[in-house]
Amino acid sequence: MxxxxxxxxxxxxxxxxxxxxxxxxxxxxxxxxxxxxxxxxxxxxPEHITDACIDALRRGETHYAPGKGIPALLSAIAEKIEQENNIPCTPDQVMVGCGAKDSIYEACEAVLSPGDEAIILDPSWVSYEPFVQIAGGVPVHHPLNPKNFQVDDTLLEKVTNKTRLVIINTPSNPSGAILNRESLDLVADICHDHDLIAISDEIYEKLTYGKTHLSLGSLPGMAERTITVNGFSKAYAMTGWRLGYAVSSKEIIGYMNRVQQHTISHPTTFAMYGGVAALKGPQxxxxxxxxxxxxxxxxxxxxxxxxxxxxxxxxxxxxxxxxxxxxxxxxxxxxxxxxxxxxxxxxxxxxxxxxxxxxxxxxxxxxxxxxxxxxxx
Ligand SMILES: Cc1ncc(COP(=O)(O)O)c(C=O)c1O
Structure with a gap:
């Protein structure tokens, strides 16, 4: 063979x-x-989340749903992103995926053309490089500052005329580091100067110990060039539900939706009702x-x-x-x-x-x- x-x-x-x-x-x-x-x-x-999903199942929410996610969940996410992350967001700028993993993968597919370079900051979560490769892009690794696990101006050395994407993760898996304002400013400046898009993976946002999490998309001019990814797995102990989401410009979300329409269609319908209960219920x-x-x-x-x-x-x-x-x-x-x-x-x-x-x-x-x-x- x-x-x-x-x-x-x-x-x-x-x-x-x-x-x-x-x-x-x-x-x-x-x-x-x-x-x-x-x-x-x-x-x-948490039980109130599981109950909401069981209720949805019993009500018969077992059919296809709108491709980007059920309206109640899109609204709940948009509201959360505006209130907690200070990123202007309407429901049509949101897409729900099968876990943050799926959303990041779809983001890479939506942004990268064959041969485009994507900068990944090391130490990096194990799936970023494969996402870029599957999307036909070229992963370019760059080490975070080894002393404090922050971004420094050596990042600029990795930018070429083929660079299209920078992927950041804060708080970080594996290091636990939270990117500070200076790091995010450096990433934002490079994105503006070189017309790059950023994926900001914020799946651990709720698990912080004394330091404050800041979203790249909330920095001036960054909302439209950042794909903010988050999900339910870590904050609400919902790993098996496979529920995550991305927020960005309507154009980027539209491209991601084309990938989703032809792959997963949408996340499991009744699971999304659990997602609504997670965001709207007691925190x-x-x-x-x-x-x-x-x-x-x-x-x-x-x-x-x-x-x-x-x-x-x-x-x-x-x-x-x-x-x-x-x-x-x-x-x-x-x-x-x-x-x-x-x-x-x-x-x-x-x-x-x-x-x-x-x-x-x-x-x-x-x-x-x-x-x-x-x-x-
Ligand atoms: C940094 C990071 N991003 C994304 C994910 C994926 O999360 P999800 O379960 O929502 O797909 C993980 C899971 O381990 C992770 O560590």
């Missing part, structure tokens, strides 16, 4: 999914593996989960201090991003094989020498994991 797609052959499988699968296999074989490799809140979805559930993450964060960072390991800012998300001696892939394998603790190696984020530890696990499991890591160190 002739070879399959050369485009897909060039794409690495998702390292985080692979590690988690390996840990699952070890668990299935009877080993007590602690999985700190996955980016998923360990809390159940205390977010604070309850955030404050629990904050306690775990303090414990894990204290444990890192005790072990003499240094780490990235950890101002947001639910990851401790830790510097290790030697080859990070080998260190992660050793922790899995000898300590039965699954973590993710920095190489997966195009950033060797680091390890990402998710603290989205119970305090009891984290305590046991820290003991085990300490013993193999």
């Amino acid at each position: 002739r070879p399959l797609s050369t485009k897909i052959a060039a794409i690495a499988p998702s390292a985080t999914i692979e590690i988690t699968e390996k840990a699952r296999k070890m668990q299935a074989a009877g080993m007590d593996v602690i999985s700190l490799s996955i980016g998923e809140p360990d809390f159940p979805t 205390q559930c977010i604070e309850d989960m955030r404050s629990e993450f904050e306690k775990r964060r303090a414990f894990v960072l204290r444990s890192m201090d005790d072990m003499g390991l240094s780490y990235a800012p950890a101002d947001g998300a639910f990851y401790a991003y830790v510097r290790v001696n030697g080859n990070d892939t080998e260190v992660a394998s050793r922790w899995l094989e000898e300590a039965h603790v699954a973590v993710t190696h920095g190489t997966a984020f195009n950033h060797p020498g680091w390890i990402r530890i998710s603290y989205a696990a119970s305090m009891e499991r984290l305590e046991e994991a820290m003991k085990r890591i300490s013993s193999v160190l």
Whole structure:
């Protein structure tokens, strides 16, 4: 048989999914593996959200819906984006996708023509590079400042006449860093000067610890050239619902909608009613989960201090991003094989020498994991 797609052959499988699968296999074989490799809140979805979805199912909301999402959800998102993110937004500037992942992918498809370059800031979430490649673009990696994980003016060196897109992520997976105003200003200036579009992935926006999240799209003149992506997975513990969204100019959203019309059509109809309940219902559930993450964060960072390991800012998300001696892939394998603790190696984020530890696990499991890591160190 002739070879399959050369485009897909060039794409690495998702390292985080692979590690988690390996840990699952070890668990299935009877080993007590602690999985700190996955980016998923360990809390159940709040009941009022689940109830709204069940009600929708019982009402018979089981048919096709409008392609960009049900009107009630588009309005709720537009309202949230205006009020919380200070980005002017009307419902026709919103599109709901199957998770933020789907929205970012569609954004890359909508913006990039073959050969266009997309700048990705490292350490970077594992899927940005494949999205750009699948869309026919060329990923151009650029390191964040290693001292503070912020953008500096070296970013300009990566801009060429082929650059079309910059992808930012704040708070960051894996580093937990929150991009400050100076970083966002630098990105905005480069976008204005070189007529670039930015994707701002803000999926961890609600999980911050002492620092304030700021949206790139709220900066002067940036609303029309930013695709702000967010979703329900992390803030409302809704990873399995596959619900996320993008907000941008009508033109960009229109292009993204063409991709969506011919691929997924729209996210699951009854799931979208859960999304409405999430945004319009009580928000205390977010604070309850955030404050629990904050306690775990303090414990894990204290444990890192005790072990003499240094780490990235950890101002947001639910990851401790830790510097290790030697080859990070080998260190992660050793922790899995000898300590039965699954973590993710920095190489997966195009950033060797680091390890990402998710603290989205119970305090009891984290305590046991820290003991085990300490013993193999
Ligand atoms: C930085 C980042 N963006 C996007 C996503 C995707 O989220 P969703 O579940 O909404 O597709 C993740 C999930 O891990 C993430 O870490």
